[in-house]
Amino acid sequence: MWIALLAVLAFNLLRFATIDYNAVGLDVVATWLLAGLFIGFAEEVLTRGFVVKLLRKAGNRELVVAVVSGTVFAGLHAGNLLSGQSVFATAFQLIYTFAFGICMYLACRLTGRLIVPILLHASTDPSIFLLTAHPTEGPLTAIAGLGNIVVIIVGLLSLFFIRGRAAVLQPDTALETQR
Template identity: 60%
Template sequence: MAEPQNTSGWKRFWERGGWWRSLLVVVGYYVLWQLLSLALGPIIAAVDTSNEAVAVLVSYGLPIALGCVILVVFALTTGWLRELFGKQPIRGRGWMWIAVVVTVLFNVLHFAGIDYAQAGGGLVAAWVVSSLFVGFAEEFLTRGLVVNLMRKAGYREIVVAVVSAALFAALHAGNLLSGQSVLATGFQLLYTFAFGICMYLALRVTGNLIWPILIHGTTDSATFLFTGNPAPGAISALAAQGNIVVILTGLILLIFIRGRVDAPTPAFADTQKPA
């Protein structure tokens, strides 16, 4: 499909898609977000964070919420906001529900295994809200913008899935700079790659970006709260196996991804054959 003559050079640049434009948008976001976080430093330092719930909202939730704003502004400048939240151009298959079931199941188990009396209602609410911002930002970036860019360049779906998951995992390599050990970071990269595959399949089978955002957001809040406030019992013991199960699920299901979306696709309007 030919591009309209009145389309700006900025929009034409991004409409061509490709893996390096995907890398560019991820790196650009990460750098802008880090700079924004540094700029927020004096504001965060001025807030009394002796209350743990306030600390989570201000130190964790606020920076990522502003990161969400960066991504939405970018999508508005390219005219993709409606496109990203539109119906998927390629239908999912029944087996893809496995990724949704596994991730949601362990979210439920993690929430069920939290000692709520120890955590307190304020902290629970703070993690849920902050983690929804994280889910929005990271899914909008990788399962939204990156997937869109890769499909516009005509890559097969297996490549789209791997690149979006790899860039999602790479975002977490920055935790080395905060003092996280190499071993812990390596395991986190493996987990986030596999989780990224699961979220790509969730995007495919549910047909809308909102669902990976919600699953991701509840995964983070459930995991953080469970890790800091585990309740004793069999449920907690089972929930603690979640990371390993998600890794195995993502890596195994990756083998079965097939198909492609015809390029270029200025809007997610044409329904393609199921893969």
């Protein structure tokens, strides 16, 4: 299950390594990083913090917890269809965000800390948006561009390895789990 965490981190680093920082400017990079932190915090507290805690407290198996939290996370992105995004792009985004949500669930479950998926998420959005708008030329950029596909594959395959039940979360141990 650690592969999910490492895949997200590796492709985030690859994307950051292939951005044309001269073209984008420090102010835009800093703004995206700050926005990524706020978005990562809000979405992860809701889906991995609140939803996971409620589902575990209700006694659900971890596979159910992972799928429901991933589905809620994907659902948060369905509204992009209303903003004019194409049906195809939105459908792909929903598949990606579901699989990414599974990876973030695993980051939370494996580390027992909500801060890990928050920081992974906070680096994912800016790295994707900045690379899309300001890529450099070269083979590394092409490899970095495969990150979304890899996350989808890893996230979906990870579902086959999620087992058991985690302990009901206590207020003082926020997201610590039994493995």
